[in-house]
Amino acid sequence: MTGRADAGKVPAGMPGWRNAPCLGCGSKVVQSRDGWLIIGGTRSGSYLVAWGAMPRLIYATDPAGVPGEKLFMLGVAHQSCIHTTRARLEAGTVRFPAELPDLELEQGDQVPPLPLYMLDKPAEPGSCPFCDSRFLLTDEHIWPLWYSRELQARGAILTGAATKNNRINITIPVCDDCNNKWMSVLEGDVKELLVPMADAGAGAREPIQLSVAQQIRLSTWAVKTAYLIDAYQGPVIPRGFLQEFALKRVPNPWTMVWVGGYTPDVALRADKKALDFLTSDGQPTKNSPNSFSITFTILNLVFQVVGHFNGGTWTLRDNRQYDGALFEIWPNPAEKLSWPPSIGFSQISWDALVASIS
Ligand SMILES: [Zn+2]
Numbered sequence: 001m002t003g004r005a006d007a008g009k010v011p012a013g014m015p016g017w018r019n020a021p022c023l024g025c026g027s028k029v030v031q032s033r034d035g036w037l038i039i040g041g042t043r044s045g046s047y048l049v050a051w052g053a054m055p056r057l058i059y060a061t062d063p064a065g066v067p068g069e070k071l072f073m074l075g076v077a078h079q080s081c082i083h084t085t086r087a088r089l090e091a092g093t094v095r096f097p098a099e100l101p102d103l104e105l106e107q108g109d110q111v112p113p114l115p116l117y118m119l120d121k122p123a124e125p126g127s128c129p130f131c132d133s134r135f136l137l138t139d140e141h142i143w144p145l146w147y148s149r150e151l152q153a154r155g156a157i158l159t160g161a162a163t164k165n166n167r168i169n170i171t172i173p174v175c176d177d178c179n180n181k182w183m184s185v186l187e188g189d190v191k192e193l194l195v196p197m198a199d200a201g202a203g204a205r206e207p208i209q210l211s212v213a214q215q216i217r218l219s220t221w222a223v224k225t226a227y228l229i230d231a232y233q234g235p236v237i238p239r240g241f242l243q244e245f246a247l248k249r250v251p252n253p254w255t256m257v258w259v260g261g262y263t264p265d266v267a268l269r270a271d272k273k274a275l276d277f278l279t280s281d282g283q284p285t286k287n288s289p290n291s292f293s294i295t296f297t298i299l300n301l302v303f304q305v306v307g308h309f310n311g312g313t314w315t316l317r318d319n320r321q322y323d324g325a326l327f328e329i330w331p332n333p334a335e336k337l338s339w340p341p342s343i344g345f346s347q348i349s350w351d352a353l354v355a356s357i358s
Pocket residue numbers: 022023024025026027077078080081
């Protein structure tokens with residue numbers, strides 16, 4: 001699939017585009033923040049293709065045949081606007097710029113064979129865990145550099161095997177494109193939440209309330225961090241999960257995320273478990289491991305991310321007794337989350353929290 005554009009502002013969907021109106025809802029799609037897909041097809045909407053919704057998958061009006069008519073890169077849409085976009089384009093209610101980049105589709109024998117389907121396997125060493133790229137790999141800090149600076153500003157001296165130059169130095173190779181675009185924007189967005197959460201209710205500072213959108217943003221960041229921790233310690237999570245996450249920029253429905261307060265004794269704690277959850281009638285499932293549990297701390301917060309790989313209608317159930325201490329922020333965030341909670345975790349309750357997922 002190739003596109004071509006003239007010089008000037010980079011058209012939506014072409015390499016280097018930054019933001020553009022959504023073809024579905026009309027509001028802005030930000031390349032490095034939102035989950036989005038690219039739409040191509042005829043100006044009349046008689047034939048449409050969309051890609052970027054799922055890893056290695058293209059949607060088309062008619063997958064069997066490309067029309068003889070000229071095709072264009074029509075633009076981009078939010079992941080959540082895919083159906084509205086299709087309806088609007090087919091109804092012919094979208095006005096396009098006079099100039100659109102050409103789009104050529106290759107089909108059948110023209111398409112070079114794809115590498116073996118391996119989205120169900122964990123990422124391989126030497127490739128970006130979020131997009132499989134083997135080019136321009138950079139060091140992504142699992143605990144971000146802003147966190148080390150924050151600790152320094154609070155008077156901490158960072159020592160130990162996992163530090164370098166008074167910074168936490170636990171890194172994983174991630175491609176330049178993932179690291180410096182969507183992951184960096186997510187990191188910046190979440191820092192704006194984590195630091196006020198850490199300080200809320202301390203001294204003269206008022207408690208704060210987190211909205212649903214803010215809890216979802218926190219969950220997205222916690223899942224990103226959990227995926228990096230998994231990649232660091234011999235990954236078990238299928239790469240398809242990470243690739244889909246990089247496209248959608250929200251956790252999948254088979255993942256749960258909780259947050260709690262934590263009295264820090266060290267700069268960070270982390271634990272990862274590969275698990276074999278049983279079905280509700282006590283049976284094992286076909287794949288093993290079929291799930292993971294990752295618990296980690298940052299500032300005075302503890303996050304727990306649990307997910308399973310069985311997909312479909314399988315759901316996780318939380319039977320634990322952590323009312324008032326541990327709060328689900330994905331997939332069912334509360335309408336408002338007041339912070340800080342009255343009960344928190346500490347070094348003493350850490351082991352029990354980690355072991356509470358089984
Ligand atoms: Zn939209």
